[in-house]
Amino acid sequence: MNWERIQAEMKNGLALACASCKHYWEGREKGLSGIDCMTPGPCGGPIAGLGFPHYKGPVSDFSQWCFACGSRPDLGIKVSTSERIFGICREHLWLLDRIQANNPNAAVLNVVSPSKGMIVPLKGRYTEKSLMDVMMETEEEWAEEDKIKFEEHQTKWV
Numbered sequence: 001m002n003w004e005r006i007q008a009e010m011k012n013g014l015a016l017a018c019a020s021c022k023h024y025w026e027g028r029e030k031g032l033s034g035i036d037c038m039t040p041g042p043c044g045g046p047i048a049g050l051g052f053p054h055y056k057g058p059v060s061d062f063s064q065w066c067f068a069c070g071s072r073p074d075l076g077i078k079v080s081t082s083e084r085i086f087g088i089c090r091e092h093l094w095l096l097d098r099i100q101a102n103n104p105n106a107a108v109l110n111v112v113s114p115s116k117g118m119i120v121p122l123k124g125r126y127t128e129k130s131l132m133d134v135m136m137e138t139e140e141e142w143a144e145e146d147k148i149k150f151e152e153h154q155t156k157w158v
């Protein structure tokens with residue numbers, strides 16, 4: 001995964017989760033266009049009433065960053081179909097209006113804020129690492145896992 005390509009996709013309006021997902025990039029390799037990807041089933045985030053159920057990427061805690069742009073979140077949101085809490089910054093709060101506009105039967109959305117006492121303040125939950133640091137660490141871990149798997153198979157073949 002290339003961080004510059006991920007950022008370019010996000011600048012064009014793609015959500016952080018999609019832009020950093022392996023399934024999205026597999027779709028690009030296969031010539032898919034738009035937001036089409038290679039997920040094994042329906043996928044999408046809070047706007048679609050889902051919790052990115054098929055996400056495969058370096059972000060393990062979506063409450064740490066705005067799901068749309070990757071910046072620090074001001075609030076958390078949760079849809080009834082997912083256990084995940086998604087961070088959202090004030091700049092992207094307007095996206096929440098699209099949930100009911102696009103789908104009147106959308107899953108229930110809860111705004112999770114420190115003032116409601118539903119979670120600890122998001123500012124106290126931030127990782128000290130930048131999103132780029134976390135993504136690079138994950139890439140290194142995956143590369144190491146792939147190396148180990150390759151070495152295990154290689155000894156079986158010889």
